[in-house]
Amino acid sequence: MTESYFVCATPRTGSSLLLGLLASTGLAGTPESYFRRPDEQLWADRWGIPGPADPAFDYEAFVRAARAAGTTPNGVFGAKLMWGTLDELVAKLAPATEGRDLAVLEAAFGPVRFVHLRREDELAQAVSWLRAEQTRTWRAGDPDGTAAEPHYVEARITELLDTVAEHTAAWRAWFARYGITPHEITYEQLTADLTGTTRGVLTFLDLDPEAGRPIQPRHRRQADRLNEEWAARYRTETAR
Template sequence: MTTPTADSYFVCATPRTGSSLLLGLLESTGVAGRPQAYFREPDEPLWAERWGLPSAAGYGEFVRAALAAGRTENGVFGAKLMWGTLDLVVDRLGTVHPASAGHDVDLLERAFGRTRFVYLRRDDVLAQAVSWLRAEQTGIWEAGGDAEPGGQAPGYDAAGIGELIERIGEHNAAWERWFASCGVRPHQVRYEDLDADQAGVTRGILAFLGLDLPEGRAITPGHRRQADELNAAWIERYRREPARS
């Protein structure tokens, strides 16, 4: 049995890169924590209520409750961070650990122990933008999870796709700048590789974290692929339309 090289890890991503699929695969191993988007600001009140935290609870208490919920029996914790959420987390941790304020990795390690990072991105940014736009329109972000539809019927929107392509590029560049500025070398995962070999990619992350898949344990997905003929039609239409100013 190998010794874990991390107490905690974060899956760092942008929307529609297969992050929910990857979280489910990692949880299915039984040794890589119970990773969720615990620190997404709109969801914090729901987590706090689920964990029975009082309304006056501070951020340190919230983090300790997340650790308790997101650890497996071996003590490993996992969570997901989208770009933008990271700034929120380190800013709030700076109030809990003021001596480390302004030093992002130090703050994270004060709160989460030895921390490692998995960087998930998608080569086909057009397909990612189409998937993101459709999810925003319909309110359906996951297939096979607990998601419920809450939006409108999907409709093609070239301007919206273009704006999301730009945003994805900006967020990917921001992640890469942050890794470089902090001296972080993340384990990189391509969505396309995850889509082709879910078990292999998951095993690669376990190896990065110094974890062994328990004997007899199967790596199983909790979500289904959502892209369909409509996504393909939007992608083809965007490619063949005249260049946009």
């Protein structure tokens, strides 16, 4: 059985959907974005420990609290990492250890496995990212969302397309550098078969899908006709 695992992704690939599905089983930890810098204070407050705003902030204590919060009774810990978060996590755990990322992670989390989640339709991903960015609604019902009206911005879609490609390539290069074979999933596979895809992750983690609770989504798909219209417009106007 796996001790720890990370869902490695880029924004708008269905990572929150996958985390919720995995958590619902009661077998695969309680995976969340524990190590995203803007959320550290929120998590610290929730756990009742000093956060980054406190001079007494201790990152090792923060990681221990994250492990306690993200681990199910069977001893499995899960968390999500976006590409930019990986470097921050490693640097905070062990400064001046360039080139030893995997060893640093294993020292903090024990034997680790990796799930790589990406999106085949990168244009749809960039469009979804732009809308979430404009409305500050990253998941349905997001309390931080605004009533801002989303608007088409071709240049920003191009920038986000380039970022998606860069970060996806960076994840692949990182896996190759450390000889890691991640469990590969696409957004399209996930949304087409929520249960089957989740069971596949559990099997990869050496967990018995039959031993857990029923698999239940806690998030719903946000894309609508406007996303499709923006994608079609972008293809037409850029021939891309």
